[in-house]
Amino acid sequence: MTSPPTAVLHAEAAPALDLLTVPQVLARLQLGRSTVYDLLRTGQLASITGRARRIPAHALTDFIRTRLEQDAA
Incomplete structure (x- = not known):
């Protein structure tokens, strides 16, 4: 039995980075x-x-969290 290539292992281990378009952020x-x-x-x-x-x-989430913290202060 052969093991999968190293690149495949790294791709599975790394979480997928969700990228949003500007229209998605607008919405x-x-x-x-x-x-x-x-x-x-x-x-x-x-x-x-x-x-x-x-x-x-995650950048959108961070932005929203920062705004909420600013409004709470």
């Missing part, structure tokens, strides 16, 4: 397009750029 936050792009431009909401801009789901 989740119920904000306008320009507001979301302002959040991205100022670094308040992290994103990955390449052929298209993507927002990691």
